[in-house]
Structures are given as structure tokens and as C-alpha cells.
Amino acid sequence: MKIGIIGLGLMGGSLAKTLKKLGGYEVFGYDIDETTMLKADMLGAINGELTVDTAKDLDMLIVSLYPSGFLSSVERFLPVLKDGTIITDFCGIKRQTMADMRELAKKYPNLVFIGGHPMAGREFSGIDRSVSTLFEKASMILTNVNADIFVLEEVKNFYLSLGFGEVVITTPEYHDRAIAFTSQLCHIVSNAFIKNEIASEHFGYSAGSYKDLTRVARLNPEMWAELMTMNKDNLSKELDELIGNLIKYSEALKKGNKAELKQLLSEGNDRKLLIDSRKK
Amino acid sequence: MKIGIIGLGLMGGSLAKTLKKLGGYEVFGYDIDETTMLKADMLGAINGELTVDTAKDLDMLIVSLYPSGFLSSVERFLPVLKDGTIITDFCGIKRQTMADMRELAKKYPNLVFIGGHPMAGREFSGIDRSVSTLFEKASMILTNVNADIFVLEEVKNFYLSLGFGEVVITTPEYHDRAIAFTSQLCHIVSNAFIKNEIASEHFGYSAGSYKDLTRVARLNPEMWAELMTMNKDNLSKELDELIGNLIKYSEALKKGNKAELKQLLSEGNDRKLLIDSRKK
Numbered sequence: 001m002k003i004g005i006i007g008l009g010l011m012g013g014s015l016a017k018t019l020k021k022l023g024g025y026e027v028f029g030y031d032i033d034e035t036t037m038l039k040a041d042m043l044g045a046i047n048g049e050l051t052v053d054t055a056k057d058l059d060m061l062i063v064s065l066y067p068s069g070f071l072s073s074v075e076r077f078l079p080v081l082k083d084g085t086i087i088t089d090f091c092g093i094k095r096q097t098m099a100d101m102r103e104l105a106k107k108y109p110n111l112v113f114i115g116g117h118p119m120a121g122r123e124f125s126g127i128d129r130s131v132s133t134l135f136e137k138a139s140m141i142l143t144n145v146n147a148d149i150f151v152l153e154e155v156k157n158f159y160l161s162l163g164f165g166e167v168v169i170t171t172p173e174y175h176d177r178a179i180a181f182t183s184q185l186c187h188i189v190s191n192a193f194i195k196n197e198i199a200s201e202h203f204g205y206s207a208g209s210y211k212d213l214t215r216v217a218r219l220n221p222e223m224w225a226e227l228m229t230m231n232k233d234n235l236s237k238e239l240d241e242l243i244g245n246l247i248k249y250s251e252a253l254k255k256g257n258k259a260e261l262k263q264l265l266s267e268g269n270d271r272k273l274l275i276d277s278r279k280k
Numbered sequence: 281m282k283i284g285i286i287g288l289g290l291m292g293g294s295l296a297k298t299l300k301k302l303g304g305y306e307v308f309g310y311d312i313d314e315t316t317m318l319k320a321d322m323l324g325a326i327n328g329e330l331t332v333d334t335a336k337d338l339d340m341l342i343v344s345l346y347p348s349g350f351l352s353s354v355e356r357f358l359p360v361l362k363d364g365t366i367i368t369d370f371c372g373i374k375r376q377t378m379a380d381m382r383e384l385a386k387k388y389p390n391l392v393f394i395g396g397h398p399m400a401g402r403e404f405s406g407i408d409r410s411v412s413t414l415f416e417k418a419s420m421i422l423t424n425v426n427a428d429i430f431v432l433e434e435v436k437n438f439y440l441s442l443g444f445g446e447v448v449i450t451t452p453e454y455h456d457r458a459i460a461f462t463s464q465l466c467h468i469v470s471n472a473f474i475k476n477e478i479a480s481e482h483f484g485y486s487a488g489s490y491k492d493l494t495r496v497a498r499l500n501p502e503m504w505a506e507l508m509t510m511n512k513d514n515l516s517k518e519l520d521e522l523i524g525n526l527i528k529y530s531e532a533l534k535k536g537n538k539a540e541l542k543q544l545l546s547e548g549n550d551r552k553l554l555i556d557s558r559k560k
Contacts, residue, residue, distance in 0.1 A: 119487040138483045158517060168484035178485040181478045186489035191548030192517045192525040196518055200555050204419045204448035205458040207399040209466035212492035217552035225542035226534065236533040238476055243526050245472040246519065253516040254509065262505035268471030272497035274478050 004050045004061040005029045006073045008040045010122060011090045012064030016045035018162050021132040030052045033071075036127050043127075052080045052087050060158070062116075063089040066223050067230055071100045086147075087113045088155055088236030092179065092227045094143045094172035101145050114155045115143040117175065118164070119183075123218040137165035143172045180234035187224055188239060190217040284330045284341040285309045286353045287319045290342030290402060291370045293410030296325035298442050301412040306336045312349075316407050320395075323407075332360045342436070343369040346503050347510055353378045358388050366427075367393045368435055372459065372507045374423045374452035381425050395423040396433045397455065398444070399463075403498040417445035423452045460514035467504055468519060470497040 003019060005012045008031040019025040030050035031037050040046045048054055055077045057062070070091055081087075093095045094115050101113045120127060120138035135147055140159040144152055155165045170178075193199075194217040202210060228235055252260040283299060285292045288311040299305040310330035311317050320326045328334060335341070335357045343350055350371055357521045361367075374395050381393040402409060402420035420439040424432055436447045450458075473495040475481075482490060508515055532540040 015470070026453060106310055121487060121489075138487060141485065166484060175485075178283075178478060178481065180487035181476055182490045184483050185473075185476070186493045188526070188529050189473065189493060190489070191552075192529060192547055193465075193469065193522060194548055194552045194555065195525050196461055196465070196521050198458060198518070199551070201458060202462050202555070204446060205399065205421065205455075206462040207401065207418060209401075209496045210462045211472070212495055213466045213469060214552060215492055216489045217548050218556075219545060219549055221542045221545040221549055224545055225538050228541055229536055229538040232533045232536050238478070239526065239530045239533065241450065241476050242473060243430050243530065246468070246473050246523050246526075249468050249472060249520045250523065252514055253512045253519065256480055256509055256510040258505050261508060261547075262501045265471055265499060265501040266469075268474055268497050269499055269501055271479070272471075272474045272494060275474065275482070276498075278480075278483070 001059050002026045002057060003028070003130045004055055004058045005046070005064060006050065006061070006077075007031060007064035007069070007090075007228060007250070008036050008127050008130075009064065010127070010130050011118065011120075011134070012062070013040065013045060013127035013246045014120075014132065014134035015062060015064065015090075016040060017043070017130055017132035018135060020045055022162070028058070031127075039127050045127075045130075050077075052110040054075065055080050058085050059084055060088065062084045063087070063091070065089075065091070066226050067091050067093050067096055068226055070097050071104075074101075074104065074154075078111065080106065082177070083110050084112065086151060087111065087156060088142075090116055090118055092117055092231045093181070094141075094175040096230050098143055098145055098172040105146055112147050112151055113145050114147050114152060115145070115172065116155075116159070117141045117179070123216050125220045125223075133163075135159075136163045138163075140167045141175055142169045143175055144169065176231050177234045179259075180231050181238045184224075184231060184235050185230050185238045185242065187216050187219050188228070189242070190214055191219065193217065281339050282306045282337060284335055284338045284357070285307070285326070285344060286330065286341070286357075287311060287344035287349070287370075288316050288405070288407050288410075289327070289344065289421070290405045290410050291398065292342070292398075293320065293325060293407035294400075294412065295342060295344065295370075295413035295442075296320060297323070297410055297412035298415060300325055302442070309404060311407075319407050323355070325407075325410075330357075332357065335360050337362055338365050340366045340368065343367070343371070345369075346369070346506050347371050347373050347376055348506055350377050351384075354381075354384065358384065358391065364391050366391065366431060366435060367391065368396045368422075370396055370398055372397055372463070372508045374421075374455040376422055376510050378425055378452040385426055392427050392431055393425050394427050394432060395425070395452065396435075396439070397421045397459070403496050405503075413443075415439075416443045418443075420447045421451045421455055422443040423455055424449065431436045456511050457514045460511050461518045464504075464508050464515050465509060465518045465522065467496050468508070469501055469514075469522070470494055473497065474496065
């Protein structure tokens with residue numbers, strides 16, 4: 001199977017490494033950064049560069065870029081792809097990319113696209129941090145534009161074969177709403193948390209809870225600003241809901257009302273237990 | 281060495297198990313809950329019950345209780361302790377316990393007390409969840425009332441011998457200020473975060489960042505409400521600082537101002553990198 005990957009950063013690089021580890025894939029990669037291309041080559045993560053030539057007989061093209069780079073990069077290769085090449089992507093926001101693809105489908109009626117978002121990542125970026133184990137047991141979210149059920153099944157099985165633990169199929173709208181909370185809000189909270197003045201003096205005074213809360217304070221500002229701005233409706237709703245809840249704790253604390261604070265903590269504790277109990 | 285432990289929950293139970301694993305200690309424990317006492321016995325975590333009889337020749341008495349239970353439990357044993365018995369505790373708040381001990385020291389001038397707070401824990405409670413590895417590599421914070429430097433050194437070495445990675449000596453005031461951020465604020469954020477309506481639908485849409493953010497949403501509401509209310513000045517300052525920062529992200533998002541959002545994210549990212557770079 002011949003696979004093209006556009007973008008060889010943490011995600012695209014990890015994908016290339018995973019495919020090479022599994023074997024049976026011919027992988028052609030492209031990255032705008034020359035050093036990344038060299039590294040991908042040296043690491044043996046790709047068989048060669050993805051060009052308009054090598055793209056001609058791809059079975060699958062996977063785009064692993066910021067949302068802003070998505071459209072132009074797909075458009076570059078679309079004219080040369082053979083009929084039936086499946087296009088999929090790793091973009092963290094789905095309404096925009098799906099709308100872009102719907103537009104392109106008017107010009108390229110044979111275009112087959114299934115949007116994807118791997119629920120995997122690290123607080124680092126770049127091919128140097130990519131690993132062939134990144135997707136193990138993670139969830140893969142798929143959103144469909146115009147592909148038939150057989151193609152959807154094929155893409156689903158492809159991702160499961162890479163080690164993903166499950167594949168969830170949903171609408172772009174629901175994806176963006178869910179991800180605003182499960183991923184984007186976590187990054188904002190962590191990134192804001194570390195700004196408290198006393199954070200710089202935490203050594204010797206912290207344990208697991210501080211470590212967990214601040215892990216994703218480290219992030220790629222350009223990429224996340226783009227993803228978050230494109231999802232501002234959902235994300236600001238989630239953020240304001242959280243701020244509203246935090247204010248309740250603050251008010252209880254200021255009153256020194258232990259019973260009220262205990263009630264607030266109990267509600268959160270009960271909800272956490274209830275949600276965890278639904279785990280498969 | 282003969283050690284008494286009051287309170288055999290997660291922390292006290294883990295301490296008893298650690299001492300028994302190390303060997304060379306005779307451990308007497310007391311817990312208000314009869315089932316806990318039975319379990320401690322059955323697990324071989326204690327040699328016997330801590331009573332006014334067995335307390336007579338203790339070398340060290342360690343109190344591992346909620347702050348509200350601290351004073352009365354210490355007072356029960358003080359009259360029978362031999363001269364030179366070192367008293368220490370595991371209480372998560374230090375201004376109040378240190379003040380209590382200063383009061384008691386007026387009545388018992390030979391009282392030797394060094395406050396302690398192990399920077400270790402789990403999102404579970406009770407002796408069933410206690411483990412002999414809980415303190416491994418963790419930090420132990422000590423606050424001193426009236427003990428001389430030799431006793432302080434002895435207590436420090438005692439804790440290091442249990443597997444603690446470092447011992448930090450500070451004032452009760454600084455302890456409470458730091459802990460408001462490194463521990464208490466984490467618990468409030470996590471506990472509030474899980475209340476967002478969409479949290480109950482996260483399956484298939486979440487990964488490490490959600491898992492980390494919500495881990496300590498599960499907590500003991502009674503104990504934390506007590507600790508937090510006793511530290512309300514410091515904690516509400518930290519909480520309001522966080523809320524103030526979160527509002528900045530919310531405003532940038534609502535304006536759809538990507539540059540402003542990127543700036544906010546960059547500041548958090550830079551701060552995280554700077555703080556991590558100071559790690560020993």
C-alpha cells in the first residue's frame with residue numbers, strides 16, 4: 001500500500017514511523033521544513049519525498065498540518081491523484097476542513113475524503129519527538145463528507161491496524177463541541193495555571209497534582225491559537241462555564257463557608273465517580 | 281525504635297506499611313474506625329494498638345489526621361509520653377497546627393514538635409488504598425516550633441530513610457501559601473472542570489490532557505473542605521489570580537483575536553519552559 005503524508009511533525013512523523021514499523025507500506029512524505037525532510041529520510045521513516053510525481057499512484061493521502069495549511073496543500077496534489085485515492089487528515093478542528101473539502105468536491109467530484117483527528121499527542125512538537133507508539137490504544141475520530149460506507153470501513157480498519165484502540169464516527173459539529181472541552185480547554189487551563197506568581201517557587205512543595213495540572217501548559221502557541229480561534233464559539237462557551245463554576249468555589253471560600261465548599265467539592269467528586277463508572 | 285501513629289488512613293496506613301517493610305520499628309497505631317484498626321492488624325502494618333499504655337515509651341508519635349482532629353488526639357497522649365518523645369504530623373495545613381502546638385507547649389514545656397506535610401497522596405483514601413511506596417522520591421515539608429537543630433536533623437533523616445526524595449524546612453506561613461497553589465488550587469480546578477455539562481460525553485473524544493486535568497476531581501470532600509477553609513486567605517488569592525488569567529483567554533477568544541490568544545499561550549508556554557528549566 002502506498003501512502004503519502006503531508007506534514008512530518010510530531011503527528012505526521014509518528015504516523016510515518018508507525019507505518020514503517022508495521023511494514024508493508026511505501027511511505028512518501030512532504031514537509032515544508034528541509035531539516036524535517038532530511039531527518040525523516042535519515043530515520044528511515046519515509047521511502048521518499050512526496051511530489052506531484054510520487055503522488056500519482058497513492059492509495060491514501062494523509063494531511064497532518066495546521067488547519068491553515070490544509071487547503072492549499074491538498075489542492076497541490078489533487079490534480080495528480082488517481083481515482084479512488086482516499087484523502088484523510090489529522091486536523092484538530094473539523095467544521096472548517098470538512099467545509100473546505102465540500103467546496104473542493106465541487107471541482108473534483110471523485111474526491112474521497114474522510115476527516116480524522118487522532119486523540120493522541122504530547123506536550124512536545126516536531127519529528128524529533130515523534131514515536132511509533134503515539135497512537136497505541138488512542139481513540140481516532142472520523143468525520144465523513146461524501147465517502148461511502150465501504151471506504152469508511154476501510155479507513156476505520158486502517159487506523160485500527162495502526163494500533164488505535166477505537167474509532168469513533170461523528171459529525172464535524174459534534175467533534176468540535178466535544179474537543180473544545182476534552183482538549184482545548186485543558187490546554188488553556190494548564191497554560192493559565194502556570195501563570196500564578198507563586199508557580200516559580202513550587203520546587204519541594206509539589207507532587208502529582210501540580211505535575212498533572214501543568215503538563216500541557218507547554219504547547220505550540222501558533223497551532224493552538226489557530227485551532228482555538230477556529231473553534232471560538234464552542235471553546236468560549238466551555239471556558240465561561242468553567243470560570244462560572246470556579247467563581248462559586250471562590251465565593252464559598254471568601255465567606256469561609258466550609259459546608260458550602262464541601263457541597264461544591266462533593267458535587268465534583270460525585271460527578272467524577274459517576275463519569276468514571278461509565279467507562280467501558 | 282518505637283513509633284506511634286494516630287490515624288491509619290491513606291497516609292497513616294502507608295506510613296505504617298513503609299515502617300514494617302523497612303523493619304526495625306515497633307509500630308503502634310490508632311484509628312477511630314474499628315474496621316480500619318482490624319485491617320491494620322490483619323495486614324501486619326502495626327504491632328498493636330496505640331493506647332495510653334503503649335504510648336508510654338514511644339520514641340516518636342506521628343499524627344496523620346484531618347486538622348480538626350489533631351489537637352484533641354495529641355492532648356490524649358501528651359500526659360503519658362516520656363520526655364524526649366518527638367511529635368510530628370502529616371497535616372496539610374501548618375499555621376493552625378503549629379499554633380495549637382505552641383499553646384500546648386505552655387502546658388507541656390518539654391513537648392518536642394516538628395510539623396510535617398508529605399507531598400504525596402493519591403486520589404483515593406483509606407487504609408485499603410495505602411501503599412508502602414507512597415513516599416518514594418516525594419518531598420517532605422517540615423516546620424519547626426521549638427525543637428533544637430539536632431532533633432530537626434533526626435526527623436529529617438528519619439523521613440529520608442523512609443524513601444522521601446528531599447526534605448524542605450520552612451515556616452508555617454510559607455508552607456500554607458505555597459500549598460494553596462501547588463495542591464489545593466489543583467484540586468479545585470480539577471473538581472470544577474469535571475462539572476462542565478459535556479464532560480459526561482467525553483468517551484472516545486479524550487486523551488491524556490483530559491485524564492490529567494480530571495484525576496484529582498475525585499477527592500475526600502470533608503477533608504479538603506476543612507483544609508481549604510483553614511487556608512482561605514491564601515487559596516482564594518490563588519484562585520482569583522487564576523480566574524483573572526482565564527478571563528483574559530476568554531476575552532481574546534470572544535473577539536476572535538488570534539494574535540492576542542497566541543500571545544497569551546506563548547506567555548504560558550515560556551513560563552512553563554522557564555520553570556521546568558530550573559529543575560534540579
